[in-house]
Amino acid sequence: MIGYRSIHHPRFRAILGAVLAALMASSGAQASADSVVTSAGPMQITPVAQGLDEPWGIAHLPDGRFLVTERDSARLRLFGADGADLGDFVGLPDVSVGGQDGLLDVMIPRGFQSDPWVYLTYAARAGGGRGTALARARLDFSAMRLTDLQVLFTAPEGVRGGNHFGARVIEAQDGSIYMALGERGTGPDGREAQDPSHSEGKVFHFGPDGRPATQLDGAMAGIFSLGHRNPQGLIQTAAGDLVLVEHGPQGGDEVNILRRGANYGWPLVTSGEQYGGGVIGVPEMDGMAAPVHVWVPSIAPSGLMEYQSDLIPEWRGNLLTGSLNSDFIARLDPSNGYAEERIAAPQTARVRDVVQAPDGSIWFLSLIDGAVYRLAPQGK
16 A cells, blocks of 8 residues: 555556656656647747756846755755866755755845855754754956855754755845745644744844844834745746745645734644545634635645746746646636646656746756756747
């Protein structure tokens, strides 16, 4: 008998993904091995960079080059716009590696051309355990080195175990920084996500230099929202909304619109259940913010973007997120009740991150293939 945890093993997911892809191809749902039929017409999937080790985050530079973080090897890699490997940066912060530890997200702020800061999230040793950390540094391309390294935040408690660091980081429209932290795998009996004096299961709000930009009554400085489980995607939309996708337990993955001081419920409120069955909480509760979209069963959403380009006009304003356990990219239409389209191809096995490239194409990281792929209308 195959258990719930077994089906999440990468090797099992790879085999299952190949079988599903073959079935889709035989049914005509997929045009070919490197293209896929979507609601906006046939899309071409092109490899951009390959040979990556657990790619976690991707960020484009203003000149078309791009950065990729590798979680397990704790490498920050630079690629040309054509996918040429241009080397690794040295001088990274002290990264803890093991389990879900490692080098995690990467973010390039809008002012990069005049001041080349890069922001990184990672697992760090803290308080007898490990916690999520945020650092920034300048990129010295001539030496391929990080300079002026500043550790802006490290979760002060430190938790033993290697799960649920969260760690997406974004620059908001006003130049401030938001970072989402997981509850560190403390489970449904843990209340850290509900405790405003703890960092686990929170979204933090900082100035560019790491100083707290939000102060809630009785809360750790910088906490913007609480009650999160395992955030894996964070954006600010063109309209200014902060949107978070996070993993539930067995079922109950959520899309949440963030509000200052709001409590999103974990573990008191969830549509998921214990692994193997068993009630955790209730689906809704007075005083707790409700998600705008829920997945039951789970898809393990990862990475998040809002599409804002005329290259695929049908998808403008839509959200896209990867799936870590079901091998597709989910497209959600907020104007139509978050109606979902699932874009599946052999290349979409365990998508970790998804971003819009400068030319309007959609780039995503495949864990199974260790690759960066480009999704765009055929011939564009």
